[in-house]
Amino acid sequence: MGTKTEIVRNAFIGEEMTKITHASGLMIYVIKKEFKSAYAIFGTRYGSFDNEFVVDGENITVPHGIAHFLEHKMFETEDGGDTFEQFAEIGADANAYTSTDRTAYLFSCTEDFYKAFETLVNMVVTPVFTKENVEKEQGIIAQEIKMCEDRPSNTLHYNLMKALYEKNPVRIPIAGTVESISEITAELLYKCYNAFYRMNNMAICVCGDVDSDKILEIVDRYVPSVSESEVEFSDEADSPRVNAALVSEEAEVSKPMFRIGVKFPEGTSENSCACEILWEALFSSCEDFFSDIYESELVSGYRYYYEYSRPCSYFAIGGDSDSPEAVFKKFKEYAAKTVANGVSKEAFERAKRNAYADVIRDFDYSEEIAEGMFESFLVNENYLDIAESYQAVSYDEVQELAKIALSDERFCMSVLYPRAKSPLKGE
Amino acid sequence: MEIKQVEFGGGVSLGVINTDKFKNNWFSLSFALPRTPENIANVGVLANVLKRGTQKHRTMKEIERYLCSLYDLSVDITDVTVDYDLIFKIQVGFIDDAFVPLGERVNVFEGAIEFVKELLFEPLAENGEFSKDYTESEKKHRIDKIKAEINNKDVYAFKRCNEIACEGTPLAYNGNGTIDTVSAVTPKSVYGTLQYAVGHCRAEAVFAGNYTESKEEVLKEFLSTLAAKREGKALSPRTERVSLKAFDKTKEVTEQIDAKQGRMVLSFSIPKSDDRADMSVAVFNEIFGGSPVSRLFTNVRERLSLCYYCSSMAEKSTWRVIVRSGIDIENRQKAIDEISRQLGLLSNPENISDEELESTKISILSSYDAMSDSLPNLVSWYMRMRWYGLDTDIEAIKERVRAVTSADVADIARGTKMQVSYFLDGKEE
Numbered sequence: 122m123g124t125k126t127e128i129v130r131n132a133f134i135g136e137e138m139t140k141i142t143h144a145s146g147l148m149i150y151v152i153k154k155e156f157k158s159a160y161a162i163f164g165t166r167y168g169s170f171d172n173e174f175v176v177d178g179e180n181i182t183v184p185h186g187i188a189h190f191l192e193h194k195m196f197e198t199e200d201g202g203d204t205f206e207q208f209a210e211i212g213a214d215a216n217a218y219t220s221t222d223r224t225a226y227l228f229s230c231t232e233d234f235y236k237a238f239e240t241l242v243n244m245v246v247t248p249v250f251t252k253e254n255v256e257k258e259q260g261i262i263a264q265e266i267k268m269c270e271d272r273p274s275n276t277l278h279y280n281l282m283k284a285l286y287e288k289n290p291v292r293i294p295i296a297g298t299v300e301s302i303s304e305i306t307a308e309l310l311y312k313c314y315n316a317f318y319r320m321n322n323m324a325i326c327v328c329g330d331v332d333s334d335k336i337l338e339i340v341d342r343y344v345p346s347v348s349e350s351e352v353e354f355s356d357e358a359d360s361p362r363v364n365a366a367l368v369s370e371e372a373e374v375s376k377p378m379f380r381i382g383v384k385f386p387e388g389t390s391e392n393s394c395a396c397e398i399l400w401e402a403l404f405s406s407c408e409d410f411f412s413d414i415y416e417s418e419l420v421s422g423y424r425y426y427y428e429y430s431r432p433c434s435y436f437a438i439g440g441d442s443d444s445p446e447a448v449f450k451k452f453k454e455y456a457a458k459t460v461a462n463g464v465s466k467e468a469f470e471r472a473k474r475n476a477y478a479d480v481i482r483d484f485d486y487s488e489e490i491a492e493g494m495f496e497s498f499l500v501n502e503n504y505l506d507i508a509e510s511y512q513a514v515s516y517d518e519v520q521e522l523a524k525i526a527l528s529d530e531r532f533c534m535s536v537l538y539p540r541a542k543s544p545l546k547g548e
Numbered sequence: 549m550e551i552k553q554v555e556f557g558g559g560v561s562l563g564v565i566n567t568d569k570f571k572n573n574w575f576s577l578s579f580a581l582p583r584t585p586e587n588i589a590n591v592g593v594l595a596n597v598l599k600r601g602t603q604k605h606r607t608m609k610e611i612e613r614y615l616c617s618l619y620d621l622s623v624d625i626t627d628v629t630v631d632y633d634l635i636f637k638i639q640v641g642f643i644d645d646a647f648v649p650l651g652e653r654v655n656v657f658e659g660a661i662e663f664v665k666e667l668l669f670e671p672l673a674e675n676g677e678f679s680k681d682y683t684e685s686e687k688k689h690r691i692d693k694i695k696a697e698i699n700n701k702d703v704y705a706f707k708r709c710n711e712i713a714c715e716g717t718p719l720a721y722n723g724n725g726t727i728d729t730v731s732a733v734t735p736k737s738v739y740g741t742l743q744y745a746v747g748h749c750r751a752e753a754v755f756a757g758n759y760t761e762s763k764e765e766v767l768k769e770f771l772s773t774l775a776a777k778r779e780g781k782a783l784s785p786r787t788e789r790v791s792l793k794a795f796d797k798t799k800e801v802t803e804q805i806d807a808k809q810g811r812m813v814l815s816f817s818i819p820k821s822d823d824r825a826d827m828s829v830a831v832f833n834e835i836f837g838g839s840p841v842s843r844l845f846t847n848v849r850e851r852l853s854l855c856y857y858c859s860s861m862a863e864k865s866t867w868r869v870i871v872r873s874g875i876d877i878e879n880r881q882k883a884i885d886e887i888s889r890q891l892g893l894l895s896n897p898e899n900i901s902d903e904e905l906e907s908t909k910i911s912i913l914s915s916y917d918a919m920s921d922s923l924p925n926l927v928s929w930y931m932r933m934r935w936y937g938l939d940t941d942i943e944a945i946k947e948r949v950r951a952v953t954s955a956d957v958a959d960i961a962r963g964t965k966m967q968v969s970y971f972l973d974g975k976e977e
């Protein structure tokens with residue numbers, strides 16, 4: 122299979138994307154914008170969720186936190202140096218992140234884009250893992266883990282995952298634990314790299330004043346036109362029933378913090394826009410639920426979201442409250458009323474309008490565009506169709522989703538309660 | 549990028565950044581109030597009371613639905629500290645009319661400015677005061693916010709160090725207020741603060757986006773109305789800049805908290821310059837601790853593996869550099885020793901290679917270039933520069949960056965002295 126290039130257009134939002142399927146299976150997406158800075162991502166469909174997998178018939182289990190550990194080590198060069206320095210020499214600002222279903226290496230720059238891009242590609246295709254560099258990193262990441270463990274919002278989130286799921290690895294922090302990362306070796310890092318950093322499992326996404334032909338030229342220099350066998354991802358169906366109705370603990374917080382979750386294993390890339398619109402129509406600040414809990418002073422720091430990715434699909438609302446139980450009760454009452462009476466048509470129209478505005482807002486930022494293209498790659502969608510995808514959501518579809526999602530067995534809550542005494546000793 | 553400045557009299561100014569490169573436009577209006585504990589408390593409550601209702605949209609729900617009708621008009625009402633002043637700010641972001649779907653008769657920009665006028669000129673108030681219920685409710689939310697500061701240990705440690713280092717100056721006051729000052733706020737005092745801002749405080753407006761004739765007309769009408777409200781009135785003075793107290797010996801403060809990791813914040817004084825536009829401080833800070841290739845990152849984190857982060861930021865209004873790190877107490881002294889060692893090395897220009905200096909400058913120049921790709925960042929930057937009274941000519945600023953030498957950087961390092969060493973010791977029970 123040779124390299125294939127196609128141009129994808131969306132006349133209404135006035136955008137055009139070059140989509141290249143490289144002979145290796147690597148996907149390359151480019152949106153040209155007359156910005157001074159360009160943003161590039163080189164990412165893989167591999168995250169903290171993937172700690173059990175099959176390679177050449179062999180079942181492999183790796184320690185938690187290894188995807189994130191691998192991400193840290195990718196910046197190391199053969200001579201023990203740091204690729205950050207190479208980016209810095211040309212004024213490029215580089216970074217990387219790992220989440221449950223992906224790892225991304227990225228940079229932004231205003232000059233020498235192709236030099237920085239070549240640095241990025243070379244870095245990602247040339248891993249260097251040694252016993253020494255692994256041991257050094259364990260100390261640094263242990264500090265990162267401790268820093269994250271001190272964040273109440275982190276604890277709240279992972280407790281929600283434990284409430285939603287019995288076994289799903291999303292229950293474990295992305296960086297792992299101090300114990301789990303102590304088991305990571307260079308050999309295991311190479312195993313994971315070889316399993317998931319295959320070009321047919323990866324994508325490059327670029328937004329800026331760039332030439333896609335030049336981008337392809339650089340990719341051709343570093344990526345052989347050889348396709349490998351595809352990564353196999355298991356797709357285990359999950360029950361809609363939550364693991365636990367409530368997970369709570371005490372923490373250094375001034376007031377109880379809560380997250381209510383609604384498990385939705387029926388989430389797919391096809392219905393994700395409809396799910397977002399459903400949640401917006403029910404829980405945005407325009408709607409009755411929010412005005413009730415805010416004006417009755419039940420909640421502050423309110424948030425609501427729908428999370429869809431390969432590992433998991435769920436809805437959530439959260440905030441701070443002196444009485445999370447009262448919020449949960451109101452939530453259940455509101456859910457029952459919605460199932461009985463349906464989603465309001467006006468709320469549905471408001472939600473669609475807001476979704477459309479969000480899409481238009483994102484198209485002003487090269488980082489949002491590049492991340493959007495990467496997100497679309499992960500769910501096998503066309504990024505430029507996103508505005509129309511939201512417009513195409515029907516009222517009937519949202520009604521149906523509400524009836525499925527809003528049932529008691531799917532509801533759970535994570536709460537952090539303040540410790541009995543003041544968090545500052547001596548006060 | 550050309551920025552056009554328009555004066556309306558009465559201390560009202562407008563900066564216009566005209567570009568048709570984007571699908572969204574931004575407008576910001578900010579007022580400078582003296583930074584006093586009472587103003588901090590009242591402005592903090594005001595920002596949220598305004599969102600509870602106006603004369604035309606009398607509940608939060610009505611406001612939110614109105615904003616939705618304007619394609620999710622983004623309205624941010626907040627307060628920030630710029631230099632020594634308390635800045636009360638309203639910022640709106642909205643899609644350009646060109647992207648309103650066909651057939652929809654919505655003039656988003658006019659609607660946005662009408663809403664800002666409602667907030668300032670027609671808030672939900674009677675007889676010189678806001679609603680008692682809304683005021684008490686937002687006071688409670690604000691007090692919760694103050695109590696919740698301890699939830700984020702990084703920010704809490706930074707604030708504590710700041711309070712100690714800036715003691716005796718307006719910058720020592722907590723930006724959220726205190727429980728006592730917020731409790732003392734009344735519906736009348738909040739309304740009085742709004743009237744004071746509208747009637748007496750210098751106002752800086754910024755528009756960024758597709759500046760058409762019709763938008764110009766709408767803005768001119770609005771800002772002329774605002775200027776007219778101050779006619780014949782004395783403008784509020786700016787907050788007086790007060791030098792920080794200099795400690796002969798580093799002031800060390802340790803507090804304890806139940807946490808897995810300690811937080812260290814070091815406040816250093818740096819040599820003052822008569823030229824506030826001098827960019828040597830920015831270059832020094834970037835080399836010292838401002839990037840993943842800085843001295844602090846590559847040594848304290850990468851070489852010595854003492855922490856996950858160790859970075860610095862420069863604060864020109866107080867002539868300080870502040871270092872922050874998440875670190876266990878047993879590594880505290882090792883980290884301080886290394887930080888001091890790196891400062892010592894930077895004090896000699898021979899220890900700063902041409903490559904390091906040039907790549908640092910490129911990084912800073914790049915960040916200025918990248919700013920024009922984000923209208924909210926540009927609006928925010930421009931507003932801050934106007935309040936600082938500094939040059940907004942980006943090309944001139946870039947020239948100043950290019951002119952910085954290793955000797956300039958070394959001079960700053962040599963004159964840098966640790967004033968406060970604050971440690972929030974994390975000890976699990």
